[in-house]
């Protein structure tokens with residue numbers, strides 16, 4: 001092709017592109033909602049309203065049932081409609097089970113990504129339109145996140161930490177393996193000393209992390225009898241928070257014991273995962289710093305159940321920790337909630353099964369939250385916690401069209417959220 005023909009073809013393409021866009025009005029969807037909790041912060045439930053959606057965004061909420069003959073109509077007149085749910089703590093690429101040790105030696109990052117695609121679809125269909133992944137192999141989780149964002153695979157919007165930071169010998173350092181095998185399984189996110197930890201934070205963000213996750217204490221499922229106390233030093237935690245904030249990333253800490261929770265909050269950390277043994281000083285610090293607690297009660301319940309199973313697969317070291325943590329988490333969430341700590345919804349799904357995330361709501365209610373407060377944790381609160389309030393968390397003009405529906409009234413009985421009947425993410429319907 002000659003030069004001018006190339007230019008002419010390009011110009012024609014531009015014209016056709018522009019002409020096509022103007023000739024074709026953007027598709028509008030009208031969601032007719034019998035009852036509508038558009039703004040969980042206010043708690044106001046509207047009757048007989050229509051949500052107007054265009055190009056993946058909410059463009060309006062109108063009184064009455066409108067839209068017939070003007071675009072696609074979604075009839076949810078018999079349903080309760082609310083914003084897409086948000087889970088701020090999942091590990092979308094795997095599920096824990098009896099074969100974990102073998103799984104980790106055979107599964108490649110590609111295998112993890114394929115499983116991640118599978119669990120992402122299940123999670124979306126359960127009504128969770130956004131999740132935060134709190135620790136997974138970089139290559140796997142970033143591929144799943146980006147594949148969903150590009151529309152290649154169905155799933156929730158994902159914000160991802162990549163590999164979680166752990167001290168050498170800590171929860172992220174594979175335990176219970178032959179030394180050479182354990183060494184091979186190590187991820188590049190172990191660090192010791194402030195400088196080394198700063199380096200890992202910068203490399204993790206450089207690799208693609210949306211936020212930073214650290215394991216400040218021992219963990220239940222690490223196959224080591226080394227407790228649930230503080231493992232990163234105060235100095236390491238200060239260095240991590242400083243390095244992450246300098247690059248515009250939030251930092252959250254997996255933390256069980258109070259000393260570590262308090263040290264991390266004093267270091268300027270943004271949120272705590274689990275918070276199992278938090279105390280009154282923690283409550284004071286959470287409030288003073290405006291930090292978030294993500295209680296993950298479903299994980300506590302799940303490991304407690306495994307530990308009490310006489311045919312269970314937990315090693316003695318893990319079982320002892322699980323027996324402590326299971327019942328304790330719910331009491332800590334109760335203490336935090338009563339003390340006015342801001343709570344965001346998170347399940348640690350991978351411990352519990354993906355798609356069962358909504359079981360957390362009933363546990364939050366058991367910890368003293370009202371059903372509406374429990375719904376707020378998974379909508380407005382989680383959006384705020386993840387820094388995504390401009391995009392998600394409520395049904396209001398300008399935000400992403402992330403919308404779910406249930407039969408029944410979740411402000412009266414939160415367990416109806418375990419049976420989601422309609423899911424839209426970014427204006428696209430994934431369950432009807």
Ligand SMILES: [Zn+2]
Nearest residue numbers: 089091134348
């Ligand atoms: Zn976790």
